[in-house]
Amino acid sequence: MRFRLRRFISVLVKEYRHILREPRTLWMIFLSPAFVLVALSFLFASGSGHVDLAVWDHDRTPLSREFTSNLDSNVDFSVTYVDSYKEIDDLLVDQKVDAAVVIPSGFGDTVRDTEGASVQVILDGIDTFAAGQATGSLLGYASTFGLKLSRQFALPFPPLQVYSQHAYSTGTDRSDSMIPGLIPLVFSLPAMAAALALTRERETKTLESLVVTPVRPLEYLAGKLVAYVSTALVGLLPVWLVATVVFGVPFRGNPVLFIAATAAFLLANMGMAIFIGNLVRSQQTATVIALFVFFVPGFFLAGLIDPIDTTNVMSTGISHLLPVTHFVAICRAIFVKGAAISEIWTSVVGLLGIAAVWMGLGALTFKKRTS
């Protein structure tokens, strides 16, 4: 009943044969992460912060014209002039503009009053990201415009200036922050393959013939895992080259830590995948479930785009059950921040814990099935 190295190795050899026999599967496990990463990486340009505006000038005084023409010549805005609310609404529905600016009649007169003039801005409430950009840009524009007017009164200088600095000097290039975040997602591919390898054996009935051999379930699982994790880890090299050499993402951390974290991530994912594979009989079902678990949540729950809202207990809890959440944080910390293990130990421990939990569940359910 003991774990025998020899039997483990024979399973390992069998798995390598399976992988090597189908050159296409091998290439897909090995190269597809790098390939997908290349394609994804072309997406990230520097953000433009550009806002498409519709402008309706009720006032038509020199001052309102100054307001709109300055707006027009500002590189942050491109302006469409309109003449009715109907037109504004149509442009918003057609998603042609992000916001509309309505200058009321009497703008030129009231702007010098004690009340000041009020400009209405209609935002597209659906695209909240663009709405936020439009709000910021327009507020900034209004305050500089107001300042320019009030210079005629009192203030010859901007009373408050904000100097902003990027802590890790990634500049305006988004790929520096997004590519390390995408590495975990592209590395879900090998884990899916491993899960299917298991269900496949059940479906093609070769698992039965394995049961009658002296191989123990644990040896069998270990052999499978080591085979797939090692194949996937070799695929780390092209991914790393793509990120650092092709796209110039800085790698400031410790390579050994990175490799170890990737191995832990792969183990956690495969444990999860094996658990799924044990629950269902057919490959098709396993695939559908695996896709549900790995694909969409990876984009929305892992903190890849929007950071995880730590004030929401439920979402924080579920997010941290997914290995990808921890690994996104680790990848970003290692690549961009150059973090040492003492600084990211919480994520590392979380990842290891989850790996242990899922592997344990996978092993437990597996035993029951074969015996």
Add this chain to the structure above:
Amino acid sequence: MKDVLHRIWSVVVKEFLQLSRDKVLMGFVILAPLLELALMANMVGDGAGNLPLAVVDKDLSRASRELVAMLDRSDDLRLEMYAENVDQARQSMQQGKVAAIVVVPPGYGEYLTDHRQGAEVQVIVDDSNYVVAIVAESSVENVAAEIIQDLTARTTNISGGPVKMSFVARFNAALDDRPRSITAMLGLIVYQVTLIIAAQSFTRERERGTLEQLRITPLGRVELIVGKAIPTLVIGLVDSLLMIGLIALWFEVPVRGSLPLLLSLFVPFILAQIGWGTLISLVSHNQQQAVLFVFALAMLEVACSGIIVPAADMPKMMQVVSQVSSVQHFLVILRGVMLRGAGFSSVWVPSLALTGIALAAATIAWLRLRAGLDTDSLRQRLRAAWQRHQKQVRRKPTPSARPGRGKPRLAPQPVYVARQVPRRRNHPRP
């Protein structure tokens, strides 16, 4: 024609019988989308809100405290800690505990009201996630703009500054982020379900050896494909309808446009996935490869869809390339019709694009199908052609080195011929 319809119908019946036999799969295909959508819609927060902020206040004046209070009150930031110095704050950022650091230099309060010199604050943002960096930066800038407005108002006696902006959000007054992300989730879930079912249609049969059985029936290839596509389409539409119901009733996402229009535009979207999926299932040897293909394709589609990067922010070249992504067009339609109440006249361009993509995918799948249902048939054909070519070359006498002098000689026979031995397979594929 009637025969054709009859044969297609029998494939449809067969597919549904198979599906209904696999209770687990059926349950997953119908219920998992609803469950996942409900779970994620509950979890998704309000974008990048509530970012933790560290403040290094070296001024400790009334004005600086007011600034910190304003930062804490703003929607996107919350005060996490006061730090002694910048290094300490940087350390917290390194550990991921704070997303931004605001440094208030000594003399801030004085300079702010001093009429000869302006005040300044420094903000350091965590740019290891660019969304965080942008949001943190702009919310500090917004607070600064507010302070400037205040000051201008005080010095010029104009309350709120000379130009006030009053913001109204159309379609979504609270500027809630959820309608946007929930629609994206809905699109992605429909996408993944239909793509994976289609991608496994032929691979599964091939792996189980039932493809051979199907081939000896009188079914034509196109009939087979159409018959297999219909159940997927039905499942996709049922899923979509259920999910729309869920988000409209539970999450109060409005359905402003016409529901029939919306559902009819789901059809080309799902058909596009069926086209790609069928293509994948025709070229992969087994389900493992099929799912790897699906995953890689899905990553690319999502990347181009504007979920990770807004479409307008992509490089020009990628904006063109990303037009191939059916998800991108579909999200424009979904958000247009559902959330903005757009009619067909507003969304005909993406609808046309979607139809084009569906047609293109179907055409490629059909072309691939003409090469045969076997994955190797193309390769085998090429190999056979190559072998024929080789034989001809061998038979053809090599031209003499010195032309015009006697009969052309045959090429000298080599001592031994290394034959191409076909690679041994341990287990022949079914």
